[in-house]
Amino acid sequence: MINVAVLGYGVVGSGVVEIIRKNSLSISKKAGKQITVKRILDIRDFPDSPDKDILTKNADDIFNDPDINVVVETIGGITAAYEFTKRALTQGKHVVTSNKELVATHGPELLKLARENRVNYLFEASVGGGIPIIRPLNRCLAANEIRSIVGILNGTTNYILTQMKKEGKEFDVALKEAQKNGYAEADPTADIEGHDACRKIAILSSIAYDEFVDYKKIYTEGITKITPSDIMYAEKMNSTIKLIAMSEKLNGMIETRVSPVIIENTHPLAGVEDVFNAILVNGDAIGEAMFYGRGAGKLPTASAVVADVIEIVKHWGSFGGYNWNVKEENNVIDIMETESKFFVRVKVNDKDKGTNEIEKLYQKVEWLKPLEAANGEELVFITECILEKDAKDMLKKVSQLDCVEEVLSTIRVFDYRP
Amino acid sequence: MINVAVLGYGVVGSGVVEIIRKNSLSISKKAGKQITVKRILDIRDFPDSPDKDILTKNADDIFNDPDINVVVETIGGITAAYEFTKRALTQGKHVVTSNKELVATHGPELLKLARENRVNYLFEASVGGGIPIIRPLNRCLAANEIRSIVGILNGTTNYILTQMKKEGKEFDVALKEAQKNGYAEADPTADIEGHDACRKIAILSSIAYDEFVDYKKIYTEGITKITPSDIMYAEKMNSTIKLIAMSEKLNGMIETRVSPVIIENTHPLAGVEDVFNAILVNGDAIGEAMFYGRGAGKLPTASAVVADVIEIVKHWGSFGGYNWNVKEENNVIDIMETESKFFVRVKVNDKDKGTNEIEKLYQKVEWLKPLEAANGEELVFITECILEKDAKDMLKKVSQLDCVEEVLSTIRVFDYRP
Numbered sequence: 001m002i003n004v005a006v007l008g009y010g011v012v013g014s015g016v017v018e019i020i021r022k023n024s025l026s027i028s029k030k031a032g033k034q035i036t037v038k039r040i041l042d043i044r045d046f047p048d049s050p051d052k053d054i055l056t057k058n059a060d061d062i063f064n065d066p067d068i069n070v071v072v073e074t075i076g077g078i079t080a081a082y083e084f085t086k087r088a089l090t091q092g093k094h095v096v097t098s099n100k101e102l103v104a105t106h107g108p109e110l111l112k113l114a115r116e117n118r119v120n121y122l123f124e125a126s127v128g129g130g131i132p133i134i135r136p137l138n139r140c141l142a143a144n145e146i147r148s149i150v151g152i153l154n155g156t157t158n159y160i161l162t163q164m165k166k167e168g169k170e171f172d173v174a175l176k177e178a179q180k181n182g183y184a185e186a187d188p189t190a191d192i193e194g195h196d197a198c199r200k201i202a203i204l205s206s207i208a209y210d211e212f213v214d215y216k217k218i219y220t221e222g223i224t225k226i227t228p229s230d231i232m233y234a235e236k237m238n239s240t241i242k243l244i245a246m247s248e249k250l251n252g253m254i255e256t257r258v259s260p261v262i263i264e265n266t267h268p269l270a271g272v273e274d275v276f277n278a279i280l281v282n283g284d285a286i287g288e289a290m291f292y293g294r295g296a297g298k299l300p301t302a303s304a305v306v307a308d309v310i311e312i313v314k315h316w317g318s319f320g321g322y323n324w325n326v327k328e329e330n331n332v333i334d335i336m337e338t339e340s341k342f343f344v345r346v347k348v349n350d351k352d353k354g355t356n357e358i359e360k361l362y363q364k365v366e367w368l369k370p371l372e373a374a375n376g377e378e379l380v381f382i383t384e385c386i387l388e389k390d391a392k393d394m395l396k397k398v399s400q401l402d403c404v405e406e407v408l409s410t411i412r413v414f415d416y417r418p
Numbered sequence: 419m420i421n422v423a424v425l426g427y428g429v430v431g432s433g434v435v436e437i438i439r440k441n442s443l444s445i446s447k448k449a450g451k452q453i454t455v456k457r458i459l460d461i462r463d464f465p466d467s468p469d470k471d472i473l474t475k476n477a478d479d480i481f482n483d484p485d486i487n488v489v490v491e492t493i494g495g496i497t498a499a500y501e502f503t504k505r506a507l508t509q510g511k512h513v514v515t516s517n518k519e520l521v522a523t524h525g526p527e528l529l530k531l532a533r534e535n536r537v538n539y540l541f542e543a544s545v546g547g548g549i550p551i552i553r554p555l556n557r558c559l560a561a562n563e564i565r566s567i568v569g570i571l572n573g574t575t576n577y578i579l580t581q582m583k584k585e586g587k588e589f590d591v592a593l594k595e596a597q598k599n600g601y602a603e604a605d606p607t608a609d610i611e612g613h614d615a616c617r618k619i620a621i622l623s624s625i626a627y628d629e630f631v632d633y634k635k636i637y638t639e640g641i642t643k644i645t646p647s648d649i650m651y652a653e654k655m656n657s658t659i660k661l662i663a664m665s666e667k668l669n670g671m672i673e674t675r676v677s678p679v680i681i682e683n684t685h686p687l688a689g690v691e692d693v694f695n696a697i698l699v700n701g702d703a704i705g706e707a708m709f710y711g712r713g714a715g716k717l718p719t720a721s722a723v724v725a726d727v728i729e730i731v732k733h734w735g736s737f738g739g740y741n742w743n744v745k746e747e748n749n750v751i752d753i754m755e756t757e758s759k760f761f762v763r764v765k766v767n768d769k770d771k772g773t774n775e776i777e778k779l780y781q782k783v784e785w786l787k788p789l790e791a792a793n794g795e796e797l798v799f800i801t802e803c804i805l806e807k808d809a810k811d812m813l814k815k816v817s818q819l820d821c822v823e824e825v826l827s828t829i830r831v832f833d834y835r836p
Contacts, residue, residue: 019561019703030560130704132558140550142448143437143724285721286548289711303703306561318736
């Protein structure tokens, strides 16, 4: 019998306990041994919980118990979770987590610690909720050199963008609704500013390219500035707006970013709606493969945690974690040196003059017909594929033109097809 | 160092050798040991092959070599492949295959033989080409009770149906083109009659429900009778025609079939085009997850084979294959006892009389407006959800009506949403 301790009895932690109890028979059969939750750590009181007999507020009840061999960390954050994870690994206890923040921040150190103590540190649930992606990327596509990963990795922002598109809602309204429906947290910053997606693409890239990709180096832009008008323009372009996280290996370096993009409706990611996530992987042998499903939620995420626990028990005694080399030199291409097409909307007081000046600046742009609601005060265009630094320069010049009152939007146009 | 022998130097076999050579460094790193192809068995001559030094026509060169620990079987079929697989497993050599026919036919026996000899018999490449599906189903979704699997599992038929839809081609023309482009074999029977998809859904179901599902018990219908007119009717229904393989666990029994269906364009499988495959899995914890990619082809399939080899080497000494219980009692629901909606087209000589008689027979049908090209000689309707045996009975009665000249089409309408 394998005894598991769960640290943190929140949404995911309680889901883990629930799944192990509910599917106990089939789980034990697949793992080859019975798996039992022996202890749950949480500082809160749960007097009515069915698990109250095994709940404890004292971490020593877990770390001093030699019969507990696997620790599930579903606390979140990088303070207590970090300390507990180090303590467990040092004691030779396997650790499974859904904590993307901790993996993206301290992954290399924790993986090294796991290796030194001959235990596993697994985190399938940290990306894509219940969608199997980390193990398929590492194991099933092991014969491939991975070229690129492009995905919708955050369910909250995808839900908000879907609502804005379908109901014509403003961002703030859609966000409030997402919060009301439990799809966004009270403090939604990590989701709407793209930080969550950033950590996830950092983890996927580190596995795909077999070297640590530091999330702090990834250019990240959220969706707070997207307006219903932007979405209507995208529709006129037979496209839709999505928060896309991407990374691509180019001549030994990695190009990676998180940003809203205008993406053609024929692209497989364009049809991914609501809280669903999808990840497109391109490998040299397999070509393109896509993984799609619920990217968050109690049971989907908990099921990914439990799958990692089963994996450890099934291959008991064997361990073979990831080895994230931390390169001394920088391995991420500076965003200023990357190229994109940009969709730009500006408010003008003189349309003809504005048109002239913009054509002088950019040399070549594709003009879009402004929406009727814009009352003729808008100029809308798409640039050619230009360097980020040039795009920034030119946009500054545009904003300084006398005839331009305001730059209303700049959104990348996604033209990457793996 | 691990020495591999490849049996069969055809499309997939030569792809395996190519990938192991090309990605040698990263493969060895991931496996933890160097992997080398020591021998290739094929009865044909390949005087110009870069592998001619390790090619042999004598199986003893492989089976009498104790240094060969892993055998890749890419011969296909169930005669020589079956004998060689038994011989390898009995000798304690691990076997990896892409041979769906052999797995679907002799899976339980070969898995038992592998267990008895403490080796692995792995077959990720047998379903979905390079798409990781078997391991994710077994491992990553291990914490789930799988409820259903619905998929497009055959690239050839999906290519043909896509061509028929996009170019308005007749089936025969689209098939010839598929053969010309290398997407269909000279004898296309196994693909176009649904046998290939049938074996694949049998394998997936056996893994998902942890009991052997005999492909011979699965109702299978191909796409040879589908016409451009059927596809145009489907389009009028905002739908498309796809060859769908499905299985669902219902009260301990399995409902499963392979057949063309009319499927709504909003369904995630409707947009899967050309030679791509996609598999929708529904589990009690994860909800719906989809896996999408190239379902066939030399390198995608070979990459799945090599991933299995890496898996074996990485967990050397550990084995933990599938255990397909063969139930004594029947575990597949008789197709006659299953329910579907049917799309029916009949050629009539008297429209009013036909309408009357059909309404009398079916009580309730939904009438569709015939295409103009039908010259008013057609009646087209969709039945309610009815038992297969009743559908058969009624269709027989329809065909015997004086006013009916011919039943032109009957196609299931897919209304299953996981």
